[in-house]
Amino acid sequence: MTGTPVSRVTIADVAIAAGVSKTAVSFAFNNPENLGQATLERVLRVARDLGYAPHPAARALSMRRSGTMGVLIPQRLSTVFANPFLSELMQGLGEQCEEHDLTLLLVPPLDGSLESAIRQASVDGFISLGLSPDDKALRLLDRNGIPTVLVDSDPSPEHPVVNVDDRGGAEEAARHLLELGHTQLAIIVLPPTRSQLETTPTAARRMAGYEAAIAGAGAPAPECVTAGISVEAGARAFHQLREGVRRPTAVLAMSDMAAIGVMSAARASGLRVPADLSVVGFDDLPMAAWTYPPLTTVHQPIVEKGRLAARLLIDRMNGRKVESPQPLATSLVVRGSTSKAKEVVSRQT
Amino acid sequence: MTGTPVSRVTIADVAIAAGVSKTAVSFAFNNPENLGQATLERVLRVARDLGYAPHPAARALSMRRSGTMGVLIPQRLSTVFANPFLSELMQGLGEQCEEHDLTLLLVPPLDGSLESAIRQASVDGFISLGLSPDDKALRLLDRNGIPTVLVDSDPSPEHPVVNVDDRGGAEEAARHLLELGHTQLAIIVLPPTRSQLETTPTAARRMAGYEAAIAGAGAPAPECVTAGISVEAGARAFHQLREGVRRPTAVLAMSDMAAIGVMSAARASGLRVPADLSVVGFDDLPMAAWTYPPLTTVHQPIVEKGRLAARLLIDRMNGRKVESPQPLATSLVVRGSTSKAKEVVSRQT
DNA sequence: CCGCTTTACTAAAGCGGTTTAGAGGCGATC
DNA sequence: GATCGCCTCTAAACCGCTTTAGTAAAGCGG
Incomplete structure (x- = not known):
């Protein structure tokens, strides 16, 4: 607990203690076949006794590789980890990193900028x-x-990009609601990040999907509200929507977290989900299955997305050329948070 | 996309291009007051034009600091990120790291060992x-x-340790069930990690808390099942319990994830929660409030735990001495997954 | 016993920065 | 006009490792 600045054991210390050159010590760890049996064992034993571990930065400098994969995160860690999306992605990234003996460095904006963090x-x-x-x-x-490999970005000539079919998934979600007879839809839009003042590539694609379906059905224009990716933000969005002139009968949320927020705020306001309000999310986080009611949402293969991105990056790090893959498929998972619109129900009975 | 090995711009390149020494370039970034106005501006401009960024490993080597906080993770990233617990903790760690301009390195066991990953x-x-x-x-x-700062460990004379009152929380949880009239309890135990073959410090403390309450009430010994920290593992544990001779009327799970698994497996088996089976979790993850029924669980301040641990570590990194703080308080949050035992209910009516 | 390859090991040159010690120029001081 | 100190700037050492080029000794066939 004292924080005594124990001076690090260096390769020179080991060399002296073992009566060999620094080179020999280095060989002992990296090219054991260059050393005689006796010397090898002696060096390794001395190194262990002294508790020697090569200085990672020195190693990285001289080998021109650090054994680390970075993840560039556009927002504060506390906001981005509040969304289980990142956990899922990390599972995919982590799996590949472990397989290739890489550690994983999270790089959020520091001192206000991503660039200074990158440095x-x-x-x-x-x-x-x-x-x-x-x-x-x-x-x-x-x-x-x-x-670099981009995830959830726009197509790029420079970099491989890993995406899912956001547009298709969104379109399917909207069509589902329209087919249930809903006409007055609301959309909860993903918030911009610090680098995109307007809207993220992902949000734009999902929006396009929603609008295509709505226009295709000739339904009136939806009401749009931007909300952060959290349950609280979803709840706030719900109240914002309620104050609007046209009360939507169904909401399309661009994230499950916001969708869950809408559901619980709606229930707290005395509405029944889905009887009075249908809700569909986006992501299909594991928790979407445990909510009440279970959330109808667009599934995207997040773990797979991370796995694929990591694999492509590792290929690039090893000097292989890499092409952007096709967007991964999304699909609507119908659970309990959507049902027929009221008018339709009453007309049928 | 080509992966062209663009040779990095070094400080020497900048120095030559600007017609100054390497020292001057270094000064321009780190000690601008050592340079004349004109030279400073020229060097910075040239550096920007060339797209120069100091090599992080070289910088780390010579400055003896990397600007990175490591997180030692005892299991595979894919399993540990499946538990939102880590997300919560990362929020606390991340907040402090960002405040102190640190990046965050995740270090899981590589090549089978944590030690080789540490290297x-x-x-x-x-x-x-x-x-x-x-x-x-x-x-x-x-x-x-x-x-190093330990989180969820045993008290140590060597290192600061950040813990919560696991024992007290567990005791409170068990007492809650006992007071509801449950006598036949089951416990779902946290699994060991690769380094602890028997049981983790956390699991041991929680177990002690459960047992103290049970012994104090003179209730029969509980049935114990070990289950991983996932909904699936919780579900498996439920089925294991059902096959046992004594069917418990209430279960104490050491994690919310397992508790959720028990609830959904129970419902799928036709049991009503809490009418037929009471369930209490541990952690109070945000999702515990959105489950059906909402989960009664022991709250622990995970974000705060991460925040505190990071703060202590940063203090130590800056050479300050640091003492282990008191364990953070836990408290039972009663929601909808627990109710009176059946016998009690029937006896009352 | 000589030249030739192997084997076992080492000196020294990087890797790309930071930092210390000091050089040179110039105005102020006496 | 010599001396001092300050302001800029630089040469060189250093951080701790890997790796190249090379040396000395041992092995070996003839």
Whole structure:
């Protein structure tokens, strides 16, 4: 607990203690076949006794590789980890990293900027989340020859991009509600991040999907509210919607978290879900199955997305060329939070 | 997409291009007051034009600090991120890291061992999750003078430890069920990690709390089942319990995830929760409030735990001495998943 | 016993920064 | 006009490791 600054054991210390050169010590760990049996054992024993561990930064500098994959995160960690989406993605990334002996560095904006955070990050490659392909941070990486794979971005000629079929999923979700007879829809839009002032690529694609379905059905224009990706934000969005002139009978949320917030705020306001209000989310987080009622939502393969992105990045780090894959499929999972619109129900009975 | 190995721009390149020494370039970034106005501006402009960014590993080597906080994770990332517990903790850690301009490195066991993963991790300090204080990995860190703070561990003379009152929380949970008239309890135990073959410190403390309450009430010994921290594992545990001779009327789960698994498996088996089976969890994850029925569980301040641990580590990294704080308080949150035992109910009517 | 390859090991040159010690120029001081 | 100190700027050492080039000794066929 004292924090005594124990001076680190260096390779030179081991070399002296074992009566060999630094080179020999290095060989003992990295090229044991270059050493005689006796010397090898002696060096390793001395190293262990002294508690020697090579200095990672020195190693990284001289080997030109750090054994670390970076994840570029466009927002504060406390907000982004409040959304289980990132947990899911990390599972995919983590699996591949472990398989290839990489550690995983989270790089959020520091001191107000992603670029200054990047400068201090010693990584062999970056996964970039939700950044637009022409973001300044990406330029910086390119200039320094750090391979990068984009996730949830727009198509890019420069970088491989891993996406899911946001548009298709959104369209399916909206069509589902329209087929249930809902005409007055509301949309809860994903918030912009610090680097995108307007809207994220993902939000734009989902919006396009919703609108295509609505226009296709000739339904009136939906009401749109922007809400953060949290249950609380979803609840606030619900109240905002209630104050509007046209009370929607169904809401399309661009995230499950917001959808759950809408459901619980609706229930708290005395509405029944889905009888009085249908709700469909987006993501199909594991928890979507345990909510009450279970959430109808658009499934996207998040773990798989992370796994694929990591795999592509590792390929690039190893010098292989890589093409952007097809967007991964999304699909609507109908559970208990949607039902026929009231008018339709009454007309039928 | 080509992966062209763009050779990195080094400080020497900038120095030559600007017609100054390497020192001057370094000064321009780190000690601008050492340079004349004109030179400073010229160097910075040239650096920007060339897209220069100092090599993080070189910087770390020579400055003896990497600007990174490590998190030692005792299991595979894919299993540990399946539990929202880590997300919560990361929110606390992340908040402090961002405040102090640190990036966050996740270090899971690589190549089968935490120690080999530690070797390649260039960090200024480590948060260690759930490791016993005499773990070999911690010795290695000590030998190399890397400050470490333990979370969810046993008290240690060597390191600051951040804990919550697991025992008190567990006791309160068990007492709650006993007061509701349940006598036949079951306990779902946290699984061991790779480094603890028997049981984790956390699991041991919670178990002690449960047993103290049960013994205090003179109730029969509970049935114990070990289950991983996931909904699926919880469901399996439920079925295991059902096959046992004594059907418990209430279960104490050491994690919310397992508790949710028990609830949904029970419902799927035709049991009503809480009428036929009471369930209480541990952690009070945000989702505990959205489940059906809402989960009665022991609240622990996870974000605060992460925040505190990070703060202590940062203090240690800055050479300050640090004492282990008192365990953080836990408290039972009664929601909808517990009710009076059947016998009691019938006897009353 | 000589030249030739192997084997076992080492000196020294990087990797790309920071930092210490000091050099040179210039105005102020006496 | 010599001396001092300050302001800029630089050369070189250093951080701790890997790796290249090379040396000395041992092995070996002839």
